[in-house]
Amino acid sequence: MKKIVSVILILFSASFVFAQTAQQKPLTQAEYVKMLYDVQKNPGKKDELIEAIRRRGIAFELTDGLRSLTTSKSRSDADLRRTLEEAARRKENPERAKLPSEKEALEILSKTREATLTAVEEMPDFVVKQQIARSAAFAGTNNFRNLDRLVVAVSYRASGQEDYKILSRNGILETSPKSKQSYEEVGGTSSTGEFVTVLAKIFKPDSDTKFELVDSDVIRTRRALVFDYAVERDKAKQIIIASGAFDDTAITGMKGRVWIDRENFRVLRVESTATEIPDGFRVRAASRTIDYDWVTIADEKYLLPTLSDVRLTSRENRQMFETRNVIRFKEYQKFGSEVKILDDDEEVPQEKPNQKD
Known part of the structure; x- marks a missing residue:
């Protein structure tokens, strides 16, 4: 297989969208497991599950058994794993994992741009x-x-x-x-x-x-x-x-x-x-x-x-x-x-x- 490539990443920056989320009850373990099995049957539903976890959070303890089930049913999907782990951290310490406001997020992007371009120089x-x-x-x-x-x-x-x-x-x-x-x-x-x-x-x-x-x-x-x-x-x-x-x-x-x-x-x-x-x-x-x-x-x-x-x-x-x-x-x-x-x-x-x- 002689396929390639120089992937030359040319990315640029500047507009920002702040994700607004309606408050809903956190996902129960039963809801999560049901959606996880849906992902196993239809991998295209993975993004829907990730979005639900981010929007609602989780109401259950993330055990090693659930981690193993997630790995198995999602084919070791890294995005789902990371999202679930962060939801567990947010459940344990909501204040520490709280997302910044739109204004704060814009300031973070601005500081990141400045730090990155300075480092390049x-x-x-x-x-x-x-x-x-x-x-x-x-x-x-x-x-x-x-x-x-x-x-x-x-x-x-x-x-x-x-x-x-x-x-x-x-x-x-x-x-x-x-x-x-x-x-x-x-x-x-x-x-x-x-x-x-x-x-x-x-x-x-x-x-x-x-x-x-x-x-x-x-x-x-x-x-x-x-x-x-x-x-x-x-x-x-x-x-x-x-x-x-x-x-x-x-x-x-x-x-x-x-x-x-x-x-x-x-x-x-x-x-x-x-x-x-x-x-x-x-x-x-x-x-x-x-x-x-x-x-x-x-x-x-x-x-x-x-x-x-x-x-x-x-x-x-x-x-x-x-x-x-x-x-x-x-x-x-x-x-x-x-x-x-x-x-x-x-x-x-x-x-x-x-x-x-």
């Missing part, structure tokens, strides 16, 4: 090692089989330039690795732009991104606010390149979600899904999740990617296939440092970013 040149596990499945099954493992050295310059050098594939060292603008030469799915570029483009003032505050959450013990966003195609200009017998390119819009730290106004996670994909284009769906955390480069702290999950669904010979790249970012160092292959680079475990925070 102060980002140093650096190198980092990517451990990439690539897999594939029939679309919709989530039954991925391993394809290969890559170790890639990435050089980032403050100008935004990214250079990629393949160090090994399936544990076999490259004899004379060369720096290139991507690692698409190995075939299959590739991605670029996971560093500051993504967040910078989300919060650029001229972007016209629509934001909506939808929930609160906890990411690696940090209290966060969750905003949905959407960018139309003519503003987003996200590029997806489908490679194969011939290359094909599409410009798409995007929608997704950002998790913003309530205390320091930095983005801890971003999810994006391509929208307005042209009819007839081989790639029918593209999504990416990036987790950010604090790393040290030359004795200074920077918020940079630590984990990314890239998924593409493509049509090939009347079949729909999904590819998945799980990318771990290891050993951030100052620019010019040598990136080395270590013993722990041999195995790259497969998992979705931060299943357990």
Whole structure:
């Protein structure tokens, strides 16, 4: 399966919608379980259940048994799991998990934009090692089989330039690795732009991104606010390149979600899904999740990617296939440092970013 891609996230910012919710009684355990079984029969009802949990909250204790049932009936859906966990935290401490007012939410977005763009300007040149596990499945099954493992050295310059050098594939060292603008030469799915570029483009003032505050959450013990966003195609200009017998390119819009730290106004996670994909284009769906955390480069702290999950669904010979790249970012160092292959680079475990925070 030779499908792609440079997913160049071009997101921009600024209008905001505040989710108004009518007060209703919290969901009982019986109501929740009934809706959960409905989701098992019809996965399209998942969003309806998530919205009900966010709007009404829950009136029951979230036990390990209910967690297990949720995992089983929802096919381990991360969005439902996170929403349910936050509802349980809100039940235990309503004041701590209370959503801000519309005015406060706008102020948080403004501070996040300022903090993000300032951080972009102060980002140093650096190198980092990517451990990439690539897999594939029939679309919709989530039954991925391993394809290969890559170790890639990435050089980032403050100008935004990214250079990629393949160090090994399936544990076999490259004899004379060369720096290139991507690692698409190995075939299959590739991605670029996971560093500051993504967040910078989300919060650029001229972007016209629509934001909506939808929930609160906890990411690696940090209290966060969750905003949905959407960018139309003519503003987003996200590029997806489908490679194969011939290359094909599409410009798409995007929608997704950002998790913003309530205390320091930095983005801890971003999810994006391509929208307005042209009819007839081989790639029918593209999504990416990036987790950010604090790393040290030359004795200074920077918020940079630590984990990314890239998924593409493509049509090939009347079949729909999904590819998945799980990318771990290891050993951030100052620019010019040598990136080395270590013993722990041999195995790259497969998992979705931060299943357990």
